[in-house]
Amino acid sequence: MNSRKLLASALILGLGTLAGCSTEKPVSFQKDIAPILKAGCAECHTAPDGEGYQKSGLAVGTYEELMKGTKMGPVIIPGQSLNSSLNRLAEGRPGVDPSIQMPHGKVKLPEAQLALLRKWVDQGAKNN
Ligand code: HEC
Numbered sequence: 001m002n003s004r005k006l007l008a009s010a011l012i013l014g015l016g017t018l019a020g021c022s023t024e025k026p027v028s029f030q031k032d033i034a035p036i037l038k039a040g041c042a043e044c045h046t047a048p049d050g051e052g053y054q055k056s057g058l059a060v061g062t063y064e065e066l067m068k069g070t071k072m073g074p075v076i077i078p079g080q081s082l083n084s085s086l087n088r089l090a091e092g093r094p095g096v097d098p099s100i101q102m103p104h105g106k107v108k109l110p111e112a113q114l115a116l117l118r119k120w121v122d123q124g125a126k127n128n
Pocket of ligand 1: 042
C-alpha cells in the first residue's frame with residue numbers, strides 16, 4: 001500500500017470511529033436486545049399464534065422478523081430511535097395512546113432496558 005492510500009484509510013477509519021460515537025460501547029442485538037424482546041414481548045409477538053402478532057403482524061423471534069415490522073411496515077428506523085414506533089410504544093412517550101403502549105396492558109420495561117433499545121436503534125439497529 002502506498003502512503004497516500006494509507007493516509008486515506010486512516011482518515012476513513014478515524015471518521016468511522018467519530019460517527020459511531022467512540023465512547024459508547026456498541027449494544028449487541030444477540031446479547032442485549034434479543035433477551036429483552038424475548039422476556040417482554042415474545043409472549044404476544046410470536047408467529048403464528050401470539051395475540052400481538054395476529055393483530056399487528058409484528059413478530060420478535062428473529063432479527064429479520066423484527067426488522068420487517070408490522071403489516072403496515074417497519075417499527076424500527078435504524079439510527080432514529082426518536083422516530084421508531086417500537087421505541088415510542090415501549091416508552092409510552094407523550095402522544096402514544098395508553099391503550100397501545102407496549103407491553104400491552106402490562107408494566108413498562110425498566111428504564112435500563114428502554115435505554116438499551118434506544119441505543120441499539122441509534123447505533124444503526126444492527127444484527128450484531
Ligand atoms: C400482552 C401481549 C403483548 C405484549 C407482552 C407485547 N405486545 Fe406489542 N402488541 C400487542 C397487540 C395485541 C398489538 C396489536 C395492536 C393493538 O391492538 O393494540 C401489539 C402491537 C405492537 C406494535 C405495533 C403497533 C402498531 O403500530 O400497530 C409494536 C411496535 C409492538 N406491539 C411492540 C411491542 C414491544 C416492543 C413489546 C415488548 C416490550 C410488546 N409489543 C409486547 C400485544 C402485546
